[in-house]
Amino acid sequence: MSLIDLKDIKAGYGATPILNGVNMAIDASDIGVIVGPNGAGKSTTLKAIFGLLNVMDGTITFDGRDTTRLEADRLVPMGLSFVPQEHNVFTSMTVHENLEMGAFIRRDDISGTLDEVYEMFPDLKAKRRQPAGELSGGQRQMVAMGRALMSKPKLLMLDEPSAGLSPRYMMEIFEQVVKINAAGVGILMVEQNARQALAFATKGFVLANGQNRFTGTGQELLDDPDVAKSFLGG
Amino acid sequence: MNDLIFFFNQAIIGGVVLGSIYALGAVGVTLIFGILRFAHFAHGDMMTLGGFISFVLAGIVAGLGIAFPLPIGFIVVPFAMLIAAGLALGIDKGFYAPLRARGAKPVTLLIASIGVTMMIQGLIRLFFGVGTYSFFDTQPKVLHRIELPFEGVTRPISFSEPQLLLVISTIIAVVALHYFLTRSRLGKGMRAMADNPDLAKVSGINTKLVVRVTWIIAGALACLAGTMLALDVSLKPDLAFNIVLPIFAAAILGGLGHAYGAIAGGFVLGFAETLAVFNWSVLLRPFRDNLPEWFEIPNTLSLVQSEYKLTVAFVILVVVLLVRPTGIFKGAST
Ligand SMILES: Nc1ncnc2c1ncn2[C@@H]1O[C@H](COP(=O)(O)OP(=O)(O)OP(=O)(O)O)[C@@H](O)[C@H]1O
Numbered sequence: 001m002s003l004i005d006l007k008d009i010k011a012g013y014g015a016t017p018i019l020n021g022v023n024m025a026i027d028a029s030d031i032g033v034i035v036g037p038n039g040a041g042k043s044t045t046l047k048a049i050f051g052l053l054n055v056m057d058g059t060i061t062f063d064g065r066d067t068t069r070l071e072a073d074r075l076v077p078m079g080l081s082f083v084p085q086e087h088n089v090f091t092s093m094t095v096h097e098n099l100e101m102g103a104f105i106r107r108d109d110i111s112g113t114l115d116e117v118y119e120m121f122p123d124l125k126a127k128r129r130q131p132a133g134e135l136s137g138g139q140r141q142m143v144a145m146g147r148a149l150m151s152k153p154k155l156l157m158l159d160e161p162s163a164g165l166s167p168r169y170m171m172e173i174f175e176q177v178v179k180i181n182a183a184g185v186g187i188l189m190v191e192q193n194a195r196q197a198l199a200f201a202t203k204g205f206v207l208a209n210g211q212n213r214f215t216g217t218g219q220e221l222l223d224d225p226d227v228a229k230s231f232l233g234g
Numbered sequence: 235m236n237d238l239i240f241f242f243n244q245a246i247i248g249g250v251v252l253g254s255i256y257a258l259g260a261v262g263v264t265l266i267f268g269i270l271r272f273a274h275f276a277h278g279d280m281m282t283l284g285g286f287i288s289f290v291l292a293g294i295v296a297g298l299g300i301a302f303p304l305p306i307g308f309i310v311v312p313f314a315m316l317i318a319a320g321l322a323l324g325i326d327k328g329f330y331a332p333l334r335a336r337g338a339k340p341v342t343l344l345i346a347s348i349g350v351t352m353m354i355q356g357l358i359r360l361f362f363g364v365g366t367y368s369f370f371d372t373q374p375k376v377l378h379r380i381e382l383p384f385e386g387v388t389r390p391i392s393f394s395e396p397q398l399l400l401v402i403s404t405i406i407a408v409v410a411l412h413y414f415l416t417r418s419r420l421g422k423g424m425r426a427m428a429d430n431p432d433l434a435k436v437s438g439i440n441t442k443l444v445v446r447v448t449w450i451i452a453g454a455l456a457c458l459a460g461t462m463l464a465l466d467v468s469l470k471p472d473l474a475f476n477i478v479l480p481i482f483a484a485a486i487l488g489g490l491g492h493a494y495g496a497i498a499g500g501f502v503l504g505f506a507e508t509l510a511v512f513n514w515s516v517l518l519r520p521f522r523d524n525l526p527e528w529f530e531i532p533n534t535l536s537l538v539q540s541e542y543k544l545t546v547a548f549v550i551l552v553v554v555l556l557v558r559p560t561g562i563f564k565g566a567s568t
């Protein structure tokens with residue numbers, strides 16, 4: 001059984017569904033990458049998993065439990081973490097406090113996890129007393145990822161973690177994603193830099209108009225001429 | 235020198251006292267705004283209600299016949315704050331939470347809070363009538379006088395015991411709030427939710443708990459402010475309704491949602507008001523001989539007559555909204 005399983009998800013913000021039957025399955029060993037055109041429903045899929053909008057039909061199973069109707073405050077303790085596409089740091093709070101907020105649900109000692117995050121992103125350690133709003137875009141993305149890791153998730157969901165970043169930061173973020181996955185955390189991420197991301201994806205999903213168009217390993221998607229033509233810019 | 239002391243007694247002590255009241259009220263307003271995104275108009279009446287709770291408790295304690303070295307109204311204030319915090323939670327659960335659950339807009343909540351204002355005022359009048367009450371029927375109000383050891387100085391620095399206690403308890407409340415917001419897990423969660431409610435939810439922060447803690451703090455501080463105000467002047471059903479405008483002005487001046495801004499805004503407003511109504515001719519009189527012939531010192535020379543002191547808050551509010559709508563302290567955390 002997969003770590004997370006989406007079966008025929010229909011969901012939306014109001015009465016009209018944006019997702020019209022999305023299917024996905026990710027294991028703890030997987031890096032799943034969702035690609036697709038603007039407005040395809042990629043962010044909506046992650047929000048639906050995270051209980052941030054109304055799931056009208058279908059089921060979501062996470063870690064063996066039906067989580068279709070659960071909200072974020074229940075999902076985080078179960079081991080699900082989410083880095084939204086935008087506004088993903090507490091700008092008025094320091095880097096350190098941002099990380100602490102990621103561990104809000106934990107009552108045990110968080111210093112070990114803090115050390116791990118600072119080791120992963122040494123830039124952040126130097127800036128830990130600085131408000132996150134004063135950091136560069138790349139550093140903010142690191143804060144956002146660090147915050148999500150502080151709850152010790154089993155599955156980490158990232159919405160366009162490389163958006164707007166320089167190639168240097170993009171590569172750094174991708175490297176960390178691979179490392180986090182190697183440490184046993186399942187990854188489900190949306191990416192616009194599709195070629196680079198599919199290169200290390202164990203599972204790739206092409207979404208269009210709120211539905212799966214192609215599903216396969218990252219390499220299969222890269223090799224598929226239709227996918228390359230329609231979604232990866234030739 | 236005597237005139238300077240008069241200035242100190244009237245303007246400086248007066249400003250600190252008024253500023254403390256405004257600060258305690260504005261902190262509650264700003265915290266509620268930061269977490270729930272609506273202007274809690276009934277805050278002044280929660281202050282008045284707190285004053286009446288203390289008054290009832292003080293009556294019970296006075297009946298026990300024990301002599302206290304401090305005003306009984308002050309001794310009972312921690313218990314009154316507990317009750318007031320419970321009532322604030324009840325008001326939220328009864329009136330605002332159901333509206334939020336239905337996705338009501340902030341303006342709907344604002345109007346609901348005007349309803350709560352009327353309800354609280356009505357209930358107070360129902361039980362206590364429209365009269366004025368004093369905490370000092372069974373106890374004398376102690377006045378402190380500090381004589382200055384200078385030649386020719388006859389006027390002492392003077393302030394009342396309730397004023398001193400007000401300033402001390404404001405300092406304690408502000409320091410405690412500071413530690414809560416910057417050191418405790420829940421306090422940081424509160425700042426996180428004020429900063430970015432969606433991300434707070436995504437982080438698994440128990441937002442319902444944060445809302446409850448916000449009402450507990452706001453209710454308790456409102457009770458403290460209302461009681462101390464009633465100890466300083468007297469207790470009546472419209473005690474704090476009349477100062478809800480300067481309290482909102484202070485919160486807006488400090489940048490809504492910013493706790494430290496609200497405290498600073500409260501003191502700015504308090505001083506602005508007392509300085510505006512201060513009779514400046516008192517300070518000019520000693521220089522009578524040095525002033526030009528044609529200049530005659532009027533009997534009263536104040537910027538604003540004291541009946542119109544509320545206009546000070548209005549003017550400050552309007553100027554801030556025009557010049558810096560985000561408040562003067564925007565940028566400071568919380
Ligand atoms: N908060 C919202 N309320 C209503 N409709 C929304 C909301 N957010 C997105 N939508 C709509 O849902 C559809 C899918 O949006 P979504 O954000 O999932 O796209 P996406 O695939 O993530 O695109 P992008 O690459 O631009 O991030 C779009 O048509 C969008 O207009």
Ligand SMILES: [Mg+2]
Pocket residue numbers: 042043044085159
């Ligand atoms: Mg998106």
